Amino acid sequence: MIPFDYAPASDTDSAVATVTARPGAAFLGGGTNLVDHMKLGIASPDLLVDVTRLPLDAVEELPDGGLRIGATVRNSDLAANPLLRSRYPLLSHALLAGASGQLRNAATTAGNLLQRTRCSYFQDVTTPCNKREPGSGCAAIGGWNRYHAVLGASEHCIAVHPSDMAVAMSAADAVVTVLGEEGERRVPLGEFYRLPGDTPQYDTNLAHGELITSVELPPLPAGARSGYRKVRDRASFAFALVSAAAVLVTDGGHVREARIAFGGLAHKPWRATHAEEALRGAVLGEEAFRLAADAELRYGQPLPGNAFKIPMARNALAALLRELAFVEERR
Amino acid sequence: MESHLTLRVDGEARSLTVDTRTTLLDALRDRLSVTSPKKGCDHGQCGACTVLLDGRRVLSCLILAVAHDGAQVTTAAGLAPEDGELHPLQRAFLDHDGFQCGYCTPGQICSAAGMLDEASAGHPSLVTPVADGDGRSDGHVRRGPAALGDDEIRERMSGNLCRCGAYVNIVAAIREVSAQ
Numbered sequence A: 001m002i003p004f005d006y007a008p009a010s011d012t013d014s015a016v017a018t019v020t021a022r023p024g025a026a027f028l029g030g031g032t033n034l035v036d037h038m039k040l041g042i043a044s045p046d047l048l049v050d051v052t053r054l055p056l057d058a059v060e061e062l063p064d065g066g067l068r069i070g071a072t073v074r075n076s077d078l079a080a081n082p083l084l085r086s087r088y089p090l091l092s093h094a095l096l097a098g099a100s101g102q103l104r105n106a107a108t109t110a111g112n113l114l115q116r117t118r119c120s121y122f123q124d125v126t127t128p129c130n131k132r133e134p135g136s137g138c139a140a141i142g143g144w145n146r147y148h149a150v151l152g153a154s155e156h157c158i159a160v161h162p163s164d165m166a167v168a169m170s171a172a173d174a175v176v177t178v179l180g181e182e183g184e185r186r187v188p189l190g191e192f193y194r195l196p197g198d199t200p201q202y203d204t205n206l207a208h209g210e211l212i213t214s215v216e217l218p219p220l221p222a223g224a225r226s227g228y229r230k231v232r233d234r235a236s237f238a239f240a241l242v243s244a245a246a247v248l249v250t251d252g253g254h255v256r257e258a259r260i261a262f263g264g265l266a267h268k269p270w271r272a273t274h275a276e277e278a279l280r281g282a283v284l285g286e287e288a289f290r291l292a293a294d295a296e297l298r299y300g301q302p303l304p305g306n307a308f309k310i311p312m313a314r315n316a317l318a319a320l321l322r323e324l325a326f327v328e329e330r331r
Numbered sequence B: 001m002e003s004h005l006t007l008r009v010d011g012e013a014r015s016l017t018v019d020t021r022t023t024l025l026d027a028l029r030d031r032l033s034v035t036s037p038k039k040g041c042d043h044g045q046c047g048a049c050t051v052l053l054d055g056r057r058v059l060s061c062l063i064l065a066v067a068h069d070g071a072q073v074t075t076a077a078g079l080a081p082e083d084g085e086l087h088p089l090q091r092a093f094l095d096h097d098g099f100q101c102g103y104c105t106p107g108q109i110c111s112a113a114g115m116l117d118e119a120s121a122g123h124p125s126l127v128t129p130v131a132d133g134d135g136r137s138d139g140h141v142r143r144g145p146a147a148l149g150d151d152e153i154r155e156r157m158s159g160n161l162c163r164c165g166a167y168v169n170i171v172a173a174i175r176e177v178s179a180q
């Protein structure tokens, strides 16, 4: 690890100014991803601006019934928040399905959004990786790619975004509030992340020095049920192979509206608009659920190492929709 | 870059000067000779380094000491109320044979202590049922379970690995304390 300076942020404006002015500076949240990356040699900031003492740790109710989640709210506190738990079960579930109790006690909302891929080549500085070192190649293409993307990948990078929380936020139409030197801007989650294209070194559309201050959730539609389903290699404390988040509104045996996002399939939480379209007005049932999943997954381009993700994602989405549509009292 | 800080470790104020790169785990073990927390993986994957930081369980290998000047740190060695006595979790781990080599044990015990506090404060786990109204905006959310079942204990303790595979007895030890 290279030496670095440490400075607790005293207010949001000066935190933004300090990091913007110094190319090597980074914000420090819970540190559970950044400190790991500094040990691995993937990140080498020369200044850490600690944002965890900024007054960004509240979960507030918005006038329209939505919620504003502060950037430094810890994942465990957010998952336990009674308003979140009753109004956004998909998000509480996704948070609790991620990492471990100890990690969730440290991890922050903003840090979770900005955690980087767990691609094993990205984490190993002795191997080629376009995300870590642009132009060096991609060791995962033709390598071990069991965990990699089946949608939206490029010839330069096939990594997936690892966050569970972000997948649920995507289905919930979350909006990220970002403070930069020019002031505040609001970025819908759908525009926050990007596909790898030929610049996989960028995970998001944030500029250096922009500070996430909060995430806003609009209210879910009246009568909506929502949930999250995660499939992994062991029952707990493992990243997703595949996950699905859904918000479902039904009306006398038909789907009125569905919002769906997949995790583990792409470089970003994958909002499944084709599946949503296929579900609108459909008769609730297994056939509609499978057709909807296929409407999205037919665009999949799996590799030999991860072709199993297509049927796995189809089954995960169908099981989640079945649960939301037919199981009265889910756990 | 050097930084001066004070930590309250197992009830005792300890001042030290650290390089900013020092993790809380290395500060405890290498600088303060507090060797109760263990270094298993050093990357957040095993739980051996678990301590209570201002009362909450965290992984000391991913925490920079410099970010926690003035904090209270409790390790498994400092959990017991008085010298010579055992904390109920320590007693239960002995009674139930909750370990073999013992390397993961301080982390397991700290994690269990933090976890039982979380559960009694009403923090849910992935397997905690929402009593009613799941997904509906008027939903009432149940408080934490009084005594934890095995599923709850396993899920809440999944961040602590045991290479010796003493899990069955670890769960039994925690179950006993959780029922008290």
Ligand SMILES: Cc1cc2nc3c(=O)[nH]c(=O)nc-3n(C[C@H](O)[C@H](O)[C@H](O)COP(=O)(O)OP(=O)(O)OC[C@H]3O[C@@H](n4cnc5c(N)ncnc54)[C@H](O)[C@@H]3O)c2cc1C
Binding pocket: A026, A027, A028, A029, A030, A031, A032, A033, A034, A035, A036, A051, A071, A097, A098, A099, A100, A103, A106, A107, A108, A109, A110, A111, A112, A113, A114, A115, A162, A163, A164, A165, A210, A211, A212, A213, A237, A238, A239, A240, B043, B044, B045
């Ligand atoms: C063993 C292990 C297992 C895990 N399993 C899972 C899992 O199953 N599912 C899952 O979703 N996650 C998992 N995680 C990842 C974990 O959720 C993330 O490490 C955590 O959410 C990151 O949050 P943090 O606050 O610690 O971020 P940090 O490490 O502090 O920061 C991460 C990034 O965000 C930036 N940043 C922080 N705050 C701000 C801000 N306010 N504005 C702008 N930039 C900011 C930092 O500069 C850094 O680039 C796991 C992690 C580990 C170590």
Ligand code: SF4
Binding pocket: A117, A119, A120, A121, A122, A128, A129, A130, A131, A132, A137, A138, A139, A140, A141, A148, A156, A157, A158, A159, A200
């Ligand atoms: S998939 Fe992306 S992150 Fe992984 S090695 Fe290839 S370029 Fe790097």
Ligand code: FES
Binding pocket: B038, B039, B040, B041, B042, B043, B044, B045, B046, B047, B048, B049, B050, B059, B060, B061, B062
């Ligand atoms: S040493 Fe910290 S989690 Fe393994």
Ligand code: FES
Binding pocket: B098, B099, B100, B101, B102, B103, B104, B105, B161, B162, B163, B164, B165, B166
């Ligand atoms: S007792 Fe040996 S690792 Fe758990």
